[in-house]
Amino acid sequence: MVMTTHEEKMRTIRFKVDNTPHIIVDGEKCRTCAVRTCITVCPANLFVPLDDGSVLFNYENCVECGACYFVCAQEGAIQWSYPRGGFGVTFRES
Amino acid sequence: MTASTDSEHFDVIVVGAGPAGSAAALITARAGLKVLLIERGEYPGAKNVSGAVFYGSAILNELIPGWWEQAPVERHVCRRELVLMSPSTAVSLDFRSAAPGYAEPPYNGFTILRPKFDRWFAQQAEAAGAFLLTSTVVDDLLYEDDQVVGVKVRREDGEIRGNIVIACDGANSWLARKAGMQRQLHTHELSLGVKEVIGLDEAVIRERFQLTGDEGVALEYVGAVTETVHGGAFLYTNRNSLSLGILGQLSSLAQEKKRPYDLLESFKAHPAVAPLVRGGTLREYSAHLIPEAGWSMIPNYLYSDGMMVAGDAAAFCLATGIYIEGINYAIQSGLAAGTTAIEACRRQEFSRYVLFKYMEFLHQRNVLTDFRAYRHAPKFVNGERLQNLYPELAARTSEALFQVDGSRKKKLLPLYWQTLRQVGAKPRHVLQDAFHVARSYLW
Numbered sequence: 001m002v003m004t005t006h007e008e009k010m011r012t013i014r015f016k017v018d019n020t021p022h023i024i025v026d027g028e029k030c031r032t033c034a035v036r037t038c039i040t041v042c043p044a045n046l047f048v049p050l051d052d053g054s055v056l057f058n059y060e061n062c063v064e065c066g067a068c069y070f071v072c073a074q075e076g077a078i079q080w081s082y083p084r085g086g087f088g089v090t091f092r093e094s
Numbered sequence: 095m096t097a098s099t100d101s102e103h104f105d106v107i108v109v110g111a112g113p114a115g116s117a118a119a120l121i122t123a124r125a126g127l128k129v130l131l132i133e134r135g136e137y138p139g140a141k142n143v144s145g146a147v148f149y150g151s152a153i154l155n156e157l158i159p160g161w162w163e164q165a166p167v168e169r170h171v172c173r174r175e176l177v178l179m180s181p182s183t184a185v186s187l188d189f190r191s192a193a194p195g196y197a198e199p200p201y202n203g204f205t206i207l208r209p210k211f212d213r214w215f216a217q218q219a220e221a222a223g224a225f226l227l228t229s230t231v232v233d234d235l236l237y238e239d240d241q242v243v244g245v246k247v248r249r250e251d252g253e254i255r256g257n258i259v260i261a262c263d264g265a266n267s268w269l270a271r272k273a274g275m276q277r278q279l280h281t282h283e284l285s286l287g288v289k290e291v292i293g294l295d296e297a298v299i300r301e302r303f304q305l306t307g308d309e310g311v312a313l314e315y316v317g318a319v320t321e322t323v324h325g326g327a328f329l330y331t332n333r334n335s336l337s338l339g340i341l342g343q344l345s346s347l348a349q350e351k352k353r354p355y356d357l358l359e360s361f362k363a364h365p366a367v368a369p370l371v372r373g374g375t376l377r378e379y380s381a382h383l384i385p386e387a388g389w390s391m392i393p394n395y396l397y398s399d400g401m402m403v404a405g406d407a408a409a410f411c412l413a414t415g416i417y418i419e420g421i422n423y424a425i426q427s428g429l430a431a432g433t434t435a436i437e438a439c440r441r442q443e444f445s446r447y448v449l450f451k452y453m454e455f456l457h458q459r460n461v462l463t464d465f466r467a468y469r470h471a472p473k474f475v476n477g478e479r480l481q482n483l484y485p486e487l488a489a490r491t492s493e494a495l496f497q498v499d500g501s502r503k504k505k506l507l508p509l510y511w512q513t514l515r516q517v518g519a520k521p522r523h524v525l526q527d528a529f530h531v532a533r534s535y536l537w
Contacts, residue, residue, distance in 0.1 A: 035348070094142075
């Protein structure tokens with residue numbers, strides 16, 4: 001299949017998930033964020049808006065591109081680092 | 095690698111085993127220096143994503159003669175196509191050549207898959223005597239009196255000392271920022287690329303793209319291909335797969351609230367692209383940031399006491415529309431940093447007063463020269479009119495030009511004038527842009 005859903009795309013990537021998150025999002029800070037760009041920019045679709053206005057983040061399927069770090073408009077909402085060595089995304093073909 | 099590296103002292107510590115890092119490690123190891131190459135991925139290339147076409151085979155040929163015969167390359171690129179897109183139409187400039195520079199070794203460029211290529215390149219550095227330490231993240235630099243004297247890795251007793259640190263840690267360079275060499279980057283300077291490798295039978299690829307043997311093609315697209323987002327798209331042929339993806343300027347993606355993977359799907363569904371990818375199977379999806387602003391985002395300081403920055407970490411990525419190159423500049427800058435390190439080690443002096451030679455070697459290898467020459471181009475390429483208006487103009491003019499419906503044929507100037515008004519382009523702007531193109535590309 002050439003046309004694929006986002007879930008199908010994500011299933012092709014290999015991850016070695018660490019038990020501690022490398023990116024921590026303070027979802028409370030996102031409540032007052034007017035743009036919340038992370039939600040649409042993240043190529044892995046890991047930022048989930050919740051009904052109460054905060055944002056939930058799943059680090060497990062992060063492709064470590066850094067887009068959220070650069071687009072974040074709320075000072076201190078995203079603590080960004082790389083996963084421990086050998087963990088995180090492992091590309092095989094790209 | 096063994097844990098014994100922790101207590102050792104190195105001449106050179108290279109952070110990041112991409113093309114810049116491996117080139118720096120290779121050349122310094124060959125000079126007999128004690129070199130450590132640190133990579134955070136499970137293997138070199140595990141975290142790396144490019145289109146990818148590696149142009150500048152000749153550069154690597156000087157370092158490793160006949161490199162393409164032993165390296166995992168896909169196809170040599172003898173055909174390039176620049177395509178302007180409207181939602182329904184594509185107008186292109188198709189270049190293909192059997193001239194010696196394109197059809198004969200060392201060839202002009204190769205399509206590659208980074209996890210495979212980077213792994214091979216790091217192995218060459220290892221074979222030359224560099225120590226490769228994988229699965230290791232560098233979190234910080236070690237300082238003594240403002241002089242960089244090593245790195246702090248995220249491991250127990252994770253201090254590794256060395257005379258010189260070469261940061262080749264990519265577009266989102268933690269080290270360049272920590273060292274105060276790179277400022278915080280703006281979202282209009284970075285593009286997000288999302289990409290797919292799509293498996294397709296080798297014979298189908300040859301026939302579909304009119305290729306013989308190991309010939310390959312690089313197609314690049316601009317216009318409605320990324321809807322209203324400023325960016326572009328690419329499609330490259332590998333041996334038995336296609337690499338295709340879209341690039342979106344981060345600020346523009348954010349403003350338009352478009353999801354990058356949705357743009358990727360509409361790219362594949364475009365009437366000019368769909369027949370090219372038909373029957374393929376998705377093998378891997380990936381994403382990466384690209385420093386695209388060129389000259390204006392190159393750090394003011396590329397060297398400091400005990401440290402140099404190379405590759406994407408130094409924003410050595412040339413995106414001018416005509417040229418979309420980075421791996422060649424990564425290798426060139428890695429070699430320039432390596433040559434500087436060799437000289438510094440010979441003199442046993444590692445201050446900025448010795449490492450300033452890096453600038454000279456970067457000029458000699460035409461890295462800074464190229465970026466300076468094309469310094470106006472990235473802004474023009476990412477401008478609203480080139481991104482959306484002109485591709486539409488080219489498409490509509492061609493549509494009107496080639497359509498035969500019995501009405502009177504207009505000559506070219508009135509035809510052009512008519513479509514200019516249809517798409518809402520102001521002649522004044524066209525003239526301004528013509529000047530901009532001239533200043534960016536002609537002299």
